[in-house]
Amino acid sequence: MQSDRKTPLWILITVTLAAFVWLIPVIWMFSLSLQPNELLSRTTANTLLGLVPWPFTLENFQAILAIGDTPRWFLNSMIVAGLSTALVLVTSTLAGYAFARVPFRGRNIVYPLVLAGLMVPEQVVFIPLYVFFSDLGAHNTLPTLALPRVALPIGVFLMTQFFKDIPMSLEEAARLEGCGHGRIFWSIMLPLAGPMLMTLAIITFLYSWNDYLWPLVSAQQREVFTITVGLAKIQGNFAQSQGLGQLMASGVLASLPVIALFLIFQKYILRGIALSTDK
Amino acid sequence: MRMSSFWQSDTFSGWAFISPYLIAFIPLLLWPFFQGLWMSLHDWNLLAVTFNPDAKQFIGLSNYAQLIGGDNLSWSLSQFWPFRTVLLVGGVTMFLRARRHNRFDRGYVWTLAGLATLWLLLGIRGDWYDPRFWIVVRNTVVFVAWVVPLTTLTALLLAIALNRQGRWAAIMRTVFFFSQILSVTVVTLIWQLVYGVRNGFIANLLTPFGLESPNWLTDDQLAMGAIVVATVWWSVGFALILFLAGLQQIPGDRLEAATLDGATGWRKVVHIIVPSIIRTVQFVMIMQIVLHFQVFGQSHLMTQGGPGDSTNVWVRYIYQSAFRDSEVGYASAMATLLFVFMLMFSIVQYAVTKRQEA
Numbered sequence: 001m002q003s004d005r006k007t008p009l010w011i012l013i014t015v016t017l018a019a020f021v022w023l024i025p026v027i028w029m030f031s032l033s034l035q036p037n038e039l040l041s042r043t044t045a046n047t048l049l050g051l052v053p054w055p056f057t058l059e060n061f062q063a064i065l066a067i068g069d070t071p072r073w074f075l076n077s078m079i080v081a082g083l084s085t086a087l088v089l090v091t092s093t094l095a096g097y098a099f100a101r102v103p104f105r106g107r108n109i110v111y112p113l114v115l116a117g118l119m120v121p122e123q124v125v126f127i128p129l130y131v132f133f134s135d136l137g138a139h140n141t142l143p144t145l146a147l148p149r150v151a152l153p154i155g156v157f158l159m160t161q162f163f164k165d166i167p168m169s170l171e172e173a174a175r176l177e178g179c180g181h182g183r184i185f186w187s188i189m190l191p192l193a194g195p196m197l198m199t200l201a202i203i204t205f206l207y208s209w210n211d212y213l214w215p216l217v218s219a220q221q222r223e224v225f226t227i228t229v230g231l232a233k234i235q236g237n238f239a240q241s242q243g244l245g246q247l248m249a250s251g252v253l254a255s256l257p258v259i260a261l262f263l264i265f266q267k268y269i270l271r272g273i274a275l276s277t278d279k
Numbered sequence: 280m281r282m283s284s285f286w287q288s289d290t291f292s293g294w295a296f297i298s299p300y301l302i303a304f305i306p307l308l309l310w311p312f313f314q315g316l317w318m319s320l321h322d323w324n325l326l327a328v329t330f331n332p333d334a335k336q337f338i339g340l341s342n343y344a345q346l347i348g349g350d351n352l353s354w355s356l357s358q359f360w361p362f363r364t365v366l367l368v369g370g371v372t373m374f375l376r377a378r379r380h381n382r383f384d385r386g387y388v389w390t391l392a393g394l395a396t397l398w399l400l401l402g403i404r405g406d407w408y409d410p411r412f413w414i415v416v417r418n419t420v421v422f423v424a425w426v427v428p429l430t431t432l433t434a435l436l437l438a439i440a441l442n443r444q445g446r447w448a449a450i451m452r453t454v455f456f457f458s459q460i461l462s463v464t465v466v467t468l469i470w471q472l473v474y475g476v477r478n479g480f481i482a483n484l485l486t487p488f489g490l491e492s493p494n495w496l497t498d499d500q501l502a503m504g505a506i507v508v509a510t511v512w513w514s515v516g517f518a519l520i521l522f523l524a525g526l527q528q529i530p531g532d533r534l535e536a537a538t539l540d541g542a543t544g545w546r547k548v549v550h551i552i553v554p555s556i557i558r559t560v561q562f563v564m565i566m567q568i569v570l571h572f573q574v575f576g577q578s579h580l581m582t583q584g585g586p587g588d589s590t591n592v593w594v595r596y597i598y599q600s601a602f603r604d605s606e607v608g609y610a611s612a613m614a615t616l617l618f619v620f621m622l623m624f625s626i627v628q629y630a631v632t633k634r635q636e637a
Contacts, residue, residue: 104293151307210462
């Protein structure tokens, strides 16, 4: 890396300007969500092209929190993303440990099979999945929205890579004392995996929160929409329904958790992306 | 100390540890994958089968024939000639370079064979049984052909500019990565509004100059471009992060030596930096191709595939066939073709990575 002092002035100016332009759409969304609806029906460029929320109001947020489905969708998303994250953490940590450290019979067949699953995108399996859950009569429930993500092998892949890199010497002592795999996993491996689990948890939560195709086909009733699907439904007919300000407020609400995660855990997210592409 | 009991054997422990994952993996990924292949061999209407499980009929490869077949097929040299000329020039250049350096490894051979096949296939014309399929395939290819180079170029320039220490670069990296974390519905919400004809952001910029905003999303000349721009905005962060990671791998002394030799600015970028991360660039481009072939939300939400079918894409046609027309057999055949297509790129990616390691 070069140091900041050597940065040429023209790069500083160009990139900073570009960054501002880059952020305009998001700033605008936030700003519109904080302006009165009746103003927005006349103009969206009131103060400084509408980028400054003046006149300022919180009525859009009060309105969507008091009436409408947005709070429910938000809660649904929390449950779905939370559930899939918890299940992904448990299943992929256990499986990753076995694939990396336990020389069991059949491992050389099962692990390549699981890895091959990395190549199968959601778009290829979503129709059979739909039929599968239809036969079970399980659509329009929150677990159905959460479960397909648990089958994706990326978490198993990441945890296997992680456990492979832990030096053998750490578990040898425990082995000599007669510890089984359960003990080694619980008392030696898991405590070491903290940061890695954090990374996996955050990227799983993000992807689950933002998932669109599966909840779109599985959730048909408004009560089980996630916020991602709900927002898609209301943006189709926003003109006649609740007005621009409330629509933007819903958009802001849909983004707040991921923005918060991003600002707090940026380091983990970047690490997760680097690791998951490092095949 | 080795335990003799089965319950403490590695085999039992191993299977016990992986079984929770397999309980999800087998019914929710492995089985649906093969079930999808099976369904694609049937005339399978979702509604009919719901009421009568025997209403499906095995029809072999007929769905595939319906998708990619046609009458009066002939081969033309001039069809799609601009694009095919680019392919031809690219292929021949690659071939000549490989011959000069005498490097015909497997990756080269496969890529060349792929380019040649594509060039040949693009010459086929005829009365297709399902012209709509070819429209959505073409739209998807056009989308990918715009998004991937634009994203790559933007991310590469930003990565080179932001590969430095200090607070300013860190903030800039955060800004450009930020849009990546938004969900597709938030992105389409924002951009639909930016493109709005009456009170969109661009319209607001134009009105003071007495200009009228074009109908970005309903004009068939502009709609695809509008979706492409929104997508590039959304996805630059991902490529940026991987390029920054690649740039970190360049040994500092190589840059210093180049600086001492008098290389500055663009010369350093073109002759030192880009060649050093060319493998990362290839890798990221192939990853993006695979990713963007799955485009759905932008088309579904911003333009509903329209106007006409001008922005309808492959996955959206799958979605429509399955969930609007209930033809899940036909839709599955389309999904399988998409998978095969993406698999080819994954193989190329594998070949590229192998070459990188060699």
